[in-house]
Structure formats: structure tokens, C-alpha cells
Amino acid sequence: MLPLVALVGRPNVGKSTLFNALTRTRDALVHDQPGVTRDRHYGVCRVDDGRPFALVDTGGIADGGAHLVTGDLAGATARQARAGADEADLVLFVVDGREGPSAVDDEILAWLRKAARPTFLVVNKTDGIDAREALAEFARYGLKNVLAVSSAHRHGIDDLVDEIRAQL
Numbered sequence: 001m002l003p004l005v006a007l008v009g010r011p012n013v014g015k016s017t018l019f020n021a022l023t024r025t026r027d028a029l030v031h032d033q034p035g036v037t038r039d040r041h042y043g044v045c046r047v048d049d050g051r052p053f054a055l056v057d058t059g060g061i062a063d064g065g066a067h068l069v070t071g072d073l074a075g076a077t078a079r080q081a082r083a084g085a086d087e088a089d090l091v092l093f094v095v096d097g098r099e100g101p102s103a104v105d106d107e108i109l110a111w112l113r114k115a116a117r118p119t120f121l122v123v124n125k126t127d128g129i130d131a132r133e134a135l136a137e138f139a140r141y142g143l144k145n146v147l148a149v150s151s152a153h154r155h156g157i158d159d160l161v162d163e164i165r166a167q168l
């Protein structure tokens with residue numbers, strides 16, 4: 001079995017876009033509306049012919065759209081984060097570098113700390129902004145492995161893959 005890397009994060013931070021950049025597919029539905037990814041999406045990293053690893057886009061895990069009915073977005077996302085982290089060898093905690101840390105991000109981080117899996121902080125959407133400033137906003141999360149990427153523009157993806165392989 002391939003090592004498994006889980007993409008975890010609140011809706012709309014770009015998990016599916018990152019999944020597609022890493023798998024070189026358009027398998028994961030990317031949408032402007034939060035909560036569009038309903039199921040778990042699995043794929044294999046295909047950015048190069050280096051050591052392979054599997055990916056799971058956790059948007060929609062353990063939720064079944066319940067948050068759309070209850071409005072409990074934070075709870076639903078935290079459950080997804082926990083389910084993703086539980087089965088993964090490495091968690092990529094994806095956040096939005098434009099918006100900075102949110103309350104839901106804080107909640108996900110708390111779950112991830114409990115799961116105690118190796119976790120990288122991936123600060124996405126750093127195209128067209130000062131990446132260093134975006135990273136600094138998340139410094140209080142205290143995560144050791146922190147990377148700035150733009151999934152939409154494929155910036156930082158090769159470095160991310162190198163760091164992932166070094167961890168697995």
C-alpha cells in the first residue's frame with residue numbers, strides 16, 4: 001500500500017485545487033461555493049516519476065451534507081479533519097493565505113493536535129500577495145513544516161512534494 005497523505009482544511013481554501021495539482025487530474029470538483037466536495041477523493045501524486053504516494057481530499061468526509069441543513073460548518077469540518085487525519089500517514093493542513101487564520105482553522109488545528117499525526121501547514125492562494133506576510137499570520141500555530149503555495153498557479157508544488165517525500 002502507498003503511504004497516504006490527507007488534505008484537510010475548511011471549505012474553499014483550495015484543497016481540491018491542490019489535489020488536482022498534485023494528481024494532475026481534474027477529478028476533484030473545484031467550486032466557488034463551500035462544501036461542494038461531497039465524497040472522499042483518492043488519487044496518486046503524479047507531478048513527477050519519483051516515489052509515489054496516495055492522496056485523499058477530505059472535503060465532505062463524515063458529513064454527508066449535514067452542515068448544509070444544520071449550518072454547523074465548523075463541527076462538520078472538524079469531523080472531516082479528524083476522519084482524514086485518522087487514516088493518514090501525513091496531514092496537509094490547508095489554509096487560505098489571503099484570509100489568514102479563522103476560527104474554523106483554529107478548531108481544525110485543535111483536532112489535528114489530538115490526532116497527533118505528522119502535519120504540514122500549507123498556506124495556499126499566495127499568488128499575487130506577499131507570501132512571507134501570509135506565512136507570518138499563521139506563525140502562532142507553531143507548526144514546524146510550513147509551506148506557501150499557489151495551487152491554482154502551481155507555485156511551490158514541487159517543493160511541497162519534496163518535503164512530503166522526505167517525511168514519508
Ligand code: GDP
Pocket residue numbers: 009010011012013014015016017018029030031032034035036037059124125126127149150151152153
Ligand atoms: P476546497 O473547498 O478547499 O476544495 O477549495 P477549492 O479547491 O474548491 O477552491 C475554492 C476556490 O478557491 C475556487 O474558486 C478556486 O479557484 C480558488 N483557489 C484555489 N486555489 C487557489 C490559489 O492557489 N490561488 C487563488 N487565487 N485561488 C485559488
Ligand code: MG
Pocket residue numbers: 015016017028029030036037059
Ligand atoms: Mg473541495
